[in-house]
Amino acid sequence: MPQKKRKKFPQKTDPLSHCKKPNDVWCADFKGWFRTKDNVKCDPFTVTDADSRYILYCSKLHSGKANDVWQTLEMLFYDNGLPTFLRHDNGPPFATNGAGRLSSLSVNLIKAGVIPEWIEPGKPYQNGRHERMHRTLKDEGIFPLRLTLEEQQMKFKEFVNYFNNMRPHEALDQRVPADIYVHSNREWNGKFISPEYGPDYIVKRVRKQGQVGWRGKDPFIGKALAHEYIAFKEEGDHWLVYYGPVLLGIMDHLGDFKIPHMPSRSQRNYKERCY
Numbered sequence: 717m718p719q720k721k722r723k724k725f726p727q728k729t730d731p732l733s734h735c736k737k738p739n740d741v742w743c744a745d746f747k748g749w750f751r752t753k754d755n756v757k758c759d760p761f762t763v764t765d766a767d768s769r770y771i772l773y774c775s776k777l778h779s780g781k782a783n784d785v786w787q788t789l790e791m792l793f794y795d796n797g798l799p800t801f802l803r804h805d806n807g808p809p810f811a812t813n814g815a816g817r818l819s820s821l822s823v824n825l826i827k828a829g830v831i832p833e834w835i836e837p838g839k840p841y842q843n844g845r846h847e848r849m850h851r852t853l854k855d856e857g858i859f860p861l862r863l864t865l866e867e868q869q870m871k872f873k874e875f876v877n878y879f880n881n882m883r884p885h886e887a888l889d890q891r892v893p894a895d896i897y898v899h900s901n902r903e904w905n906g907k908f909i910s911p912e913y914g915p916d917y918i919v920k921r922v923r924k925q926g927q928v929g930w931r932g933k934d935p936f937i938g939k940a941l942a943h944e945y946i947a948f949k950e951e952g953d954h955w956l957v958y959y960g961p962v963l964l965g966i967m968d969h970l971g972d973f974k975i976p977h978m979p980s981r982s983q984r985n986y987k988e989r990c991y
Contacts, residue, residue, distance in 0.1 A: 739900035741766040741833070742799040743846035744789070744810070746780060747853060756865040760872060761785065762853070763792060764846050766803065768896035769885055771849065771876045772796060774857075775869060782809035782821040790904070793828065797900025803833040803843055810834070814938040815957075815964040815975050823940055826960045827908035852879065910945050911960030917947035918955075933971035937964065 735741040743766050749759035759780065763773040772792050777784045789802075802825055804810040811817040811834055822832040835842035857875035858868070880897075884890040913919055920928045926939040928946065937946065941959055948955040948967060955967040965975040 735767040738765050738767045738770070738897050739797065739799045739902070741801045741803055742772065743803045743843050744785075745804060745843065745846055745850070746807075747850050750858065752865045752868055753862050754864045758865060758868060760853075761788060762846070762850065763789070764849055765799075765893075765897055766845050768893045769845060769849065769888065770893035770897035771879050774853065774872045774876050776865070776872075780809065782819060785809050786821055786824055789825075790828075790906075793830075793904035794906075798829055798902040798904050799900060800902075801831045801833045803835065803846075805840070805843070806834055806837050812938075812940065814940060815973075816938075816959060816962040818938065818940045818959060818962060818964070820940050822962075823944065823959070824908065826962070827910060828904065829902065829909070831961050849879070852883075911947075913945075913947040913958070917949050917958070919945050919947050921945050930967060931971050935967065935971060935973035937973060 742763055744761070744763045747760045747762055749757050752758050758776050760774055761777050761780070762771065764771050773788060777788060806817065809819055809821045810832070811822065812819045817834055818832075825832050840847050853875060856878075857871055861868075861871065863871060880894045881892055884892055888896060920930065922928050922937050922941040922944050923934075924942050925936075926942055927934040927936050930948075937957070941964075944959060946964065947958045949958065953969050957964045957967055957973065963976070965973055967973050
């Protein structure tokens with residue numbers, strides 16, 4: 717049986733990308749939750765195109781778990797094509813504290829041909845255009861309204877139409893996002909393809925429990941990468957370990973795997989109306 721061709725990515729270790737045209741970068745996040753008139757906790761999931769500011773999605777999901785988020789993103793991929801990057805924060809289901817911050821959702825993205833892009837913890841301005849849309853959504857699509865969940869979901873649809881087709885943006889020379897946004901030329905065919913690595917890499921398959929065999933040892937990489945192919949590139953007296961475009965960590969000459977230090981995500985508890 718012929719081996720499936722794996723997706724080939726550039727290495728992604730540089731700072732956050734800059735969008736120059738539609739579908740270079742999509743931004744995704746959960747708007748802070750609030751209580752509806754019928755006492756339902758509503759935390760709408762939103763996706764925008766960073767270049768055009770076009771809102772691709774704004775609605776409450778059944779849950780904020782990886783499966784529901786992936787199903788929504790996949791629907792958007794079928795309808796609009798694939799972005800190059802998907803930018804999001806460091807919270808679940810987009811990220812974990814494990815190697816490369818990868819979650820099952822971000823692994824799906826990579827295998828779909830989309831590069832996950834994390835903002836730095838505590839720096840929401842790195843997703844500033846999306847946060848600005850959230851502020852407008854709060855002012856014009858949520859409060860001071862007091863709606864039932866069904867009514868609020870309808871209001872989200874009205875807001876998206878208004879924002880995309882009627883509301884001019886100064887940054888767009890007073891045009892509306894719908895005047896700028898176009899469908900991506902990268903179609904989504906529903907097939908997951910593993911990353912491909914160059915001849916300078918040693919490729920290993922991660923076991924079910926998250927370990928990988930490496931020179932007589934079994935270092936733990938992460939369960940999110942179970943059954944996936946990762947790659948080792950020698951650099952001096954150690955190896956850089958990658959999954960597709962994402963640097964997972966460093967393997968030293970003793971076979972110990974180390975994850976680069978990442979600032980922790982601040983934990984905040986909200987009683988109500990988190991924006």
